[in-house]
Amino acid sequence: MTERLSARTVLPAGVGAPGYERAGRKSGIVHLGTGAFHKAHQAVYTDDALAASGGDWMITGVSLRSADVAGTLNPQDGLYTLIIRDGEGDAARVIGSISNVLAAPEEPEAVLDALAAPETRIVSLTITEKGYGIDARTGGLDRAHPAIAADLADPRQPRSAIGLIVEALRRRRERGLEPFTVLCCDNLPSNGRVVARLVREFTREIDAALADYIADHVSFPSTMVDRITPASTDKTQEDVRRLIGCEDRATVETEPFTQWIVEDDFVDGRPDWEAGGALFVKNVAPYEKMKLRMLNGSHSMLAYSGYIAGHKYVRDVMADGDLGALVARHMAEAAKTLDPVPGVDLSQYAGDLGRRFANPVMAHETYQIAMDGTQKLPQRIIEPALAAQERGLALDAYCFAVAAWMRYALGVDEAGERYALRDPREQDIAAALSGCGRDASMIVDALLALPGLFPAPLVEAREWRRGIARRLAVMLGEGMGAAIAAEVREHRA
Ligand code: CS2
Numbered sequence: 001m002t003e004r005l006s007a008r009t010v011l012p013a014g015v016g017a018p019g020y021e022r023a024g025r026k027s028g029i030v031h032l033g034t035g036a037f038h039k040a041h042q043a044v045y046t047d048d049a050l051a052a053s054g055g056d057w058m059i060t061g062v063s064l065r066s067a068d069v070a071g072t073l074n075p076q077d078g079l080y081t082l083i084i085r086d087g088e089g090d091a092a093r094v095i096g097s098i099s100n101v102l103a104a105p106e107e108p109e110a111v112l113d114a115l116a117a118p119e120t121r122i123v124s125l126t127i128t129e130k131g132y133g134i135d136a137r138t139g140g141l142d143r144a145h146p147a148i149a150a151d152l153a154d155p156r157q158p159r160s161a162i163g164l165i166v167e168a169l170r171r172r173r174e175r176g177l178e179p180f181t182v183l184c185c186d187n188l189p190s191n192g193r194v195v196a197r198l199v200r201e202f203t204r205e206i207d208a209a210l211a212d213y214i215a216d217h218v219s220f221p222s223t224m225v226d227r228i229t230p231a232s233t234d235k236t237q238e239d240v241r242r243l244i245g246c247e248d249r250a251t252v253e254t255e256p257f258t259q260w261i262v263e264d265d266f267v268d269g270r271p272d273w274e275a276g277g278a279l280f281v282k283n284v285a286p287y288e289k290m291k292l293r294m295l296n297g298s299h300s301m302l303a304y305s306g307y308i309a310g311h312k313y314v315r316d317v318m319a320d321g322d323l324g325a326l327v328a329r330h331m332a333e334a335a336k337t338l339d340p341v342p343g344v345d346l347s348q349y350a351g352d353l354g355r356r357f358a359n360p361v362m363a364h365e366t367y368q369i370a371m372d373g374t375q376k377l378p379q380r381i382i383e384p385a386l387a388a389q390e391r392g393l394a395l396d397a398y399c400f401a402v403a404a405w406m407r408y409a410l411g412v413d414e415a416g417e418r419y420a421l422r423d424p425r426e427q428d429i430a431a432a433l434s435g436c437g438r439d440a441s442m443i444v445d446a447l448l449a450l451p452g453l454f455p456a457p458l459v460e461a462r463e464w465r466r467g468i469a470r471r472l473a474v475m476l477g478e479g480m481g482a483a484i485a486a487e488v489r490e491h492r493a
Pocket of ligand 1: 187225226227228229295296299300368369370376
């Protein structure tokens with residue numbers, strides 16, 4: 001049997017290793033949602049910070065859903081290899097900033113102990129858009145969300161991220177401990193503000209004095225996070241064996257590019273994340289909007305259209321001249337909805353994004369990006385469409401993107417194969433679509449009427465409804481390839 005990566009492994013020359021003593025160092029951070037993205041992003045910045053400046057800033061990871069992450073990382077002493085894929089070849093680096101991982105479903109009290117431990121100064125999150133329990137209609141707390149509803153009924157034994165944070169803050173206050181900073185690292189606009197609101201609304205319902213305390217003592221800086229991180233595959237496992245000479249079941253692959261922009265508002269200190277290249281600013285909003293609308297917006301557009309057109313990976317989409325042109329068009333249109341972003345030339349940013357998407361050694365699946373559409377479309381496609389409408393700009397790019405999502409939402413590809421949408425509102429979508437068959441106008445009406453998704457000014461605009469229906473009709477009648485070609489012709493005309 002091959003040896004497994006651990007603190008005792010002697011790494012081959014050329015493989016990066018933690019440049020600091022790990023043993024005895026405390027965890028100043030508890031991270032909720034220790035998935036691939038966290039391991040390719042914040043944990044790497046923290047690894048750099050520890051190497052540059054030390055400190056008690058190890059990370060205790062928490063997985064909220066399954067025990068898999070704990071099962072792969074703990075036997076490896078929290079160590080894992082980051083494979084950085086670029087055209088020149090793969091680079092490998094072993095990351096040491098995660099000390100251990102707790103699986104919340106199995107050991108909820110251990111998670112609360114970690115959150116309420118004196119050394120914990122930051123609680124960060126990457127739990128995906130759907131993990132927060134946001135009410136699509138109000139942007140506030142969804143009290144009907146199963147985990148939120150359960151936690152409101154029994155707040156001392158929380159299961160949701162929001163419930164865990166609130167109960168931990170209650171315990172800290174009761175014990176006379178300092179509170180912590182809550183650092184959201186998910187792709188939501190004003191993500192710190194959003195989480196602050198959810199925490200406030202949750203706490204107000206259970207303990208008004210605690211709500212006041214949190215309002216006065218806890219900070220929720222917003223962040224913009226960026227690093228393309230495909231799901232690991234068997235090839236990732238094979239490659240890591242070749243690169244480090246032993247087995248690593250927790251390895252992650254990613255691209256060379258990385259970006260993290262953070263509001264510098266921490267109640268009890270933070271690691272020297274600048275050492276890893278993080279940028280600290282007063283207001284993250286312009287960067288977040290830029291990234292959500294240009295990168296994630298075009299990602300979602302290309303995921304739905306690309307998946308139906310038969311493209312497995314983002315790089316295949318970029319190699320398809322017509323669809324590649326629509327990606328560029330989408331970015332350019334999204335840029336028009338933005339106010340100037342400090343220090344960024346938006347056309348250069350778009351060019352860089354196009355090159356990142358085209359990276360031929362990145363196997364980033366369109367199906368991965370396509371998941372959770374109802375949670376992603378609002379900030380990626382719908383808000384910028386609304387902004388475009390307000391500015392009197394053309395809506396074509398957004399109509400195309402939404403038509404592609406609606407085509408995808410039918411759950412059957414052009415060969416007649418069914419696939420799972422992997423969307424928390426999958427049942428709502430199916431219910432809305434029942435009886436619509438392949439009638440484009442009926443599908444558009446049904447999905448535009450999904451509660452909370454599309455705002456009235458768009459739904460009521462004939463240009464919007466017709467623009468989507470016309471495109472969806474071509475996608476259904478002649479196929480996605482024909483719809484893409486027609487879109488390019490129309491755009492160039
Ligand atoms: C992608 C993002 O899966 C998706 O929805 O758009 O995960 C994207 O790769 C990252 O935000 C890049 O930073």
